[in-house]
């Protein structure tokens with residue numbers, strides 16, 4: 378079953394069209410990542426899907442509920458993080474969670490149980506009795522997500538969950554996100570980190586100038602752009618010249634004595650390249666393989682038309 382289904386979604390602010398007909402589908406229990414340059418409309422999309430902003434046109438179903446006809450039904454199923462307004466800096470982490478639990482109508486005993494459980498899950502037990510004002514960025518983000526989970530959402534919108542976190546905190550957050558999905562939760566993630574989408578997302582969509590310019594798995598998107606090559610570096614210009622005559626469609630950098638041979642970087646390709654160089658007595662100083670990454674995809678799909 379699809380957790381999120383969007384057809385023909387449009388939104389303008391005044392004369393500015395932000396979303397110009399978006400179609401997407403997110404299967405239950407998967408991670409979907411929306412990528413796009415600054416101003417592409419990612420936050421607007423999340424705000425629409427989470428009932429905070431009304432679309433101009435299009436149909437949206439979240440957890441089977443029609444967004445226009447049953448926004449309350451949608452709100453019951455979802456959690457949205459990235460809104461630090463939900464937490465009070467003067468209260469401790471534990472007090473914030475207890476407050477949230479009471480807002481969700483847990484009785485006192487249940488509220489204590491769910492709070493203890495979340496503090497343990499998010500590794501916040503030591504910090505539980507400290508005011509939030511003393512928390513690091515990583516701890517705040519963990520608490521923010523813990524607060525969202527109090528309501529047991531089955532679909533969670535994560536708007537840039539790891540922006541500004543150090544590498545270790547990012548990995549901790551990734552682990553938590555993966556565990557949620559393993560437990561059946563659906564995640565709609567926006568991120569400006571392509572490696573994050575690569576690492577986490579089952580499917581990725583690239584938003585640019587109000588349209589989805591590509592959708593697929595990370596591997597599918599990477600196949601859409603050329604850029605895989607074997608990079609050969611030589612010790613002298615003669616070597617570079619000789620090698621350049623042996624292969625087709627190469628690009629060269631005379632200053633760096635580098636030749637790029639298009640190819641997928643697989644073992645047969647590499648063996649073929651080396652055998653050919655050997656057969657012609659050309660020595661190579663260094664060989665590296667470059668496979669396209671999501672950065673290449675992102676730049677190829679969004680850069681040509683200029684930023685927003």
Ligand SMILES: Nc1ncnc2c1ncn2[C@@H]1O[C@H](COP(=O)(O)OP(=O)(O)OP(=O)(O)O)[C@@H](O)[C@H]1O
Pocket residue numbers: 390395413414415416417418419420421422685
């Ligand atoms: N309430 C509003 N009124 C007018 N324009 C708006 C409003 N909200 C968003 N916009 C405009 O819509 C465009 C998309 O904004 P949005 O915040 O959705 O982009 P984004 O992809 O999340 O960008 P970023 O990565 O910078 O957060 C921007 O040009 C923004 O200025």
